[in-house]
Amino acid sequence: MKLAVSHIKKAYAGKAILQDCSAVFDKGGISVLMGPNGCGKSTFLRICALLEEADRGELLFGDDSAPLTHDLALKRRITLVLPRTGIFNTTVFQNAAYGLRVRGRRPAEVAGPVREALAFVGLEQKKDQQARTLSSGETQRLGIARALIIEPEMLFLDEPTASVDQENTAIIESIILDMKKQGRSTVIMATHDRDQAERLADRVLVMNRGMIEER
């Protein structure tokens, strides 16, 4: 899925966070949005993932000739993995199954895809464990599995390795690269880690003073 962002502005309590952000994300590949903490990367991703509304500007999902309306159907084609993933107080399995369950899929229908998604992120053995007993790296991997299971056409990752150790960072990066190989989703990821951007990105964008520049 393609996304065109035009002149997005956002302020909180009078303080401008996004000044005038425009960018086009074509279908496929990994775009990495870089910038220091607090520069507005998360706000930008939250607006693009339709979790928040911009004060001004426009988001155009799909082709210019056939733009998609911002309804539940569109929201279900995109997803965002938050930096604090928001793990539900239940098992790893039930967390992974959530996106399919809210889409009305029966328990018997979700078992296979859940196992597959958990195997993809290396958590299959922990499917019956309470999700909140996972380490922070495993939690982040579960967040990614939970997003992948719904097969999003556009996947936003907000600092997916910000609070995890080196070992889990390497695992998460390899998961992201595997996702790229599969080519199912357009991935837009925010990070403040320059080296990580180099390792993963097909394209790097830099956010500076609430504006986006191509690097």
Place this chain on the structure above:
Amino acid sequence: MDSIAQGFIRAFDLILHLNAELFGIILLSLKVSGLALLVATILGLPLGALLGLRRFPGRDLAISSMNTLMGLPPVVVGLFVYLLISRKGPLGFLGLLYSPSAMIIAQTILALPIVSALCHSAIVNVDPVIGQAARTLGATPGQVTITIIKEARYGILSSIIAAFGRVMAEVGSILIVGGNIAGYTRVMTTTIALETDKGNFELALALGIILLAISFFVNAVLHGVQKRGAMPSP
């Protein structure tokens, strides 16, 4: 001291040789309080969720009022319900005065602010990231609400435990609207009050011990469930 010791002996004796009358009193206590708690939960949980999850004019006033009503004096509730359902009251035609239904109404009024205020508190304490995560995964607004309520389930259980304690121990309002009629509206607390008045301290104390034991058992079970499942958001 002698009365207390006698009371304990009598309590164990009563428990071991439970007679039909006492069994009926215990059963009615549980039925009245249980139904009041059920109605209060059915009404209080959505009310607490509404106050916790929606913004609307007068919300702060509603929350403050609910918190204030948690301290409702039972006799005032009893008087209010009495005036409402007495023969000359607006609901007098229903013929509810001095019936278990009247006691359930009074106890529901006492339990409702506790359930709704504490449910509200449990729901607003759910980490906002939970609702955001649900939305990012494609949940509808209704599904997001259910997810947040599920996350608050152990706090909600606490509210039910607190309300259960309140209604089981309550005597003022049910005495006024129930009338303490033997075999019909006599429950444990009103029997304790009556037996104390009659100077029958052993029986009163024995019933007190049984009441405490029931409360302890219910609380222990609910607390066990709560302890097993409550985990903070990472």
